Amino acid sequence: MLKKYLAATLALCALVYGCVTTPVSENSALILIPFSQEVSLGQQAFQEISAKETLSTNLRLQQVIERVGRRLVIETSMADLDWEFKLFASKQMNAFALPGGKVGVYEGILPVCSNEAGLAAVLGHEIAHAVARHGAQRMSQQLLITGALAASSIRLSDHKNRGLILGALGVGAQYGVTLPFGRGNESEADEIGVIYMARAGYDPREAVRFWQRFSSMKQGAQPPEFLSTHPADERRIRDIETLLPEAMRIYNAHPNKQGLGESFLYILNEERLKNPGGTGQKRPAAGARQPVP
Template identity: 60%
Template sequence: MVFLLTACATTPISDRQALILIPLSQEIALGKQAYQQTLKDQKVSENTHLNQVLQRVGRRIVEVSDMPKLDWEFRLIESEEKNAFALPGGKVAVYTGMLRICKNEAGLATVLSHEIAHVIARHGAQRMSQQMLLSGAMMGASISLRNNTQRNIILGALGLGVMYGITLPFSRGDEGEADQIGLVYMAKAGYDPEEAIRFWQRFSQAKGDKGPPEWASTHPADKTRIAGLKTYLSRAKYKYQNVKLQHGLGETFNLPAEKTDKEEPEKPKPVPGVSVEALTP
């Protein structure tokens, strides 16, 4: 009983009780480790201006978030992939390809606030807890990225699964919650929350053009998502109207033309048996 009571955490904004069996300190350590491992294979963008914009938007959101004191870090990765992720401990990365869909700062704020919300709601730790209970893996001090079974569970749980060929998307509930929290953060940071709806419409369009972007394979159907966002919009708009400094849509990005001739590196195939949920309705 005491164990379960201490394992319950209340999620801000959505006010939901969540079962988390992993101490925050360990979750943060794993997030940092996974971040370093992931960035090792990626080319960090040297575009000074876009990097400044990313830092600016990220900073504004974390300052109004429920965990402003985490060691937040924002990296821009040079790649046409439509992708972004955030890891426990506040380690965030956005791919330059995603900026095309973001189109402007408010679009980027939509992506960042959603990712930041996954971190603050501790969705990674919740999924690790569920997966470890399911697989009977040992928890607590012994979990590590060095153990292969645990590594797949951890990377999948942190939302990095697709990159490593593990199909383990966030649950529909996690996604809805990240949208709900993200929309409020975005508005409190001074970005017009209505742009979130337009961002998801653009994202949906981009999928239609060229198969699903990587980010989409871990995210639920757009119609469901847009309908959900609309139900949270009035609360976010109220926050936005009361914020001291409104940035509206912020700056519109001026991006070089997309390189289409470049060959995409081959992705690892999903590991059979590791997939636990399918999100497409």
């Protein structure tokens, strides 16, 4: 009875206070989490991931990550956040952006990106997740529908709901929690991200080419779309192609086009020649920060 009463109360609050409009897509979204709390969770998660991962020692690549990221975030509605970009020495083909403007890129995704515009497609998509507050949307859904979270327990120090919170923020995979963004969030992030990269002066057609490359590098058979929370690669590519006329209109009007930007292939090959054993440098054990258990 108490749970039903709580759900009804939250539903009423949602109707009165919880509706926000997502930038670019202009979709309505339910968010019951205060933005300050969401930012705090993102900062805590970023600190944990940064302590766990090894930072890349490739200064040139780090500079490119920073350059592309800054060009993108200035085109968002959250340009005034304390944005931070880190490149991790890992073969993971992954990247993420957390609430509060904390962005991580893994070296393994860069060969697939191929160039700055490919990276802009990836970062635009991830930054879109953060700006659209998709993590807060998912936590709000848990608050409203399942009761799996209580408002007072939305903090990383709460071990009972820790995995759910990290999964909702989009970084649960680093902690063994499989909770990917849903199809609607993924498609919306694609839509917002391709507009961001066009606004930043990067050729939005590279977003299609990136997903084609990414799809070709996947190993093993892909499940049918209805069995996955993510759009099938073929559908994702088709959907982005339908966004290209508007994105190209923005790109063509840009006074300072970046095109494809700098290629990563030369930088990566140069690094391999200098350091055949790998690019990462492990942190010393003495005094090193440890992941929070």
